[in-house]
Amino acid sequence: MIGYLEGKLLAKEEERILLLANQVGYEVLLPAIVMETLKTRTIGDTLSLYIYFQQTERQPKPVLIGFNSEIEKEFFQHFISVEAIGPLKAVKAMNIPISDIADAIESKDAGKLGQLKGVGNRTAQKIIATLSGKMAKFALLQSPMQKENGSVEKFSEQVLDVLVSQLGHKMPDAKEMITDAIKRNSNISTAEELFDEIYRGNAP
Numbered sequence: 001m002i003g004y005l006e007g008k009l010l011a012k013e014e015e016r017i018l019l020l021a022n023q024v025g026y027e028v029l030l031p032a033i034v035m036e037t038l039k040t041r042t043i044g045d046t047l048s049l050y051i052y053f054q055q056t057e058r059q060p061k062p063v064l065i066g067f068n069s070e071i072e073k074e075f076f077q078h079f080i081s082v083e084a085i086g087p088l089k090a091v092k093a094m095n096i097p098i099s100d101i102a103d104a105i106e107s108k109d110a111g112k113l114g115q116l117k118g119v120g121n122r123t124a125q126k127i128i129a130t131l132s133g134k135m136a137k138f139a140l141l142q143s144p145m146q147k148e149n150g151s152v153e154k155f156s157e158q159v160l161d162v163l164v165s166q167l168g169h170k171m172p173d174a175k176e177m178i179t180d181a182i183k184r185n186s187n188i189s190t191a192e193e194l195f196d197e198i199y200r201g202n203a204p
Helices: 032-037 070-079 087-093 098-106 121-131 144-149 152-166 171-184 191-201
Strands: 004-012 016-021 024-029 046-054 063-067
Touching: 004 024, 016 046, 046 070, 063 070, 063 087, 070 087, 070 098, 070 121, 098 121, 152 171, 152 191, 171 191
Parallel strands: 024 063
Antiparallel strands: 004 016, 004 046, 016 024, 046 063
């Protein structure tokens, strides 16, 4: 099982790259949102990707799908749990930011999900039925540009809203959870990092 690769970029196509790692060239499929982050990368640049490895009896040829972070890969694994969405379809469908997809699922916006490549209204309804209530964490994901422009106050408000309105915590409790998380880890710089720290602190 391959879960992570780091190496040199040998080739870049519309939906895939060739990555040289330990003298082996790996063909890696990339969703559009991941490929977008590699626009400025050139041949010979070093890349690191989290890998979803797919190989089944029906599809014996291994397929590697790459992501910039573990949380992107985690979202992908949720996404392909939906009936009628396999890994290859999911790669094509992820053509808008994960936070937008997650927000559309939580708000039950089938029209927004219908903007995903290859997703019709029936599939959009299946996505909502399967994943609604599980996407709060992913709705907080930020693009690299958003991270640069982010502030603790701004993303703390986002997390507070999710904790109260979507996850049912009382406002005083939610504020205390955020304060404690920031005290434990002063290097938190994004909403998703704050969310992770909150639940790490509340884990039994």
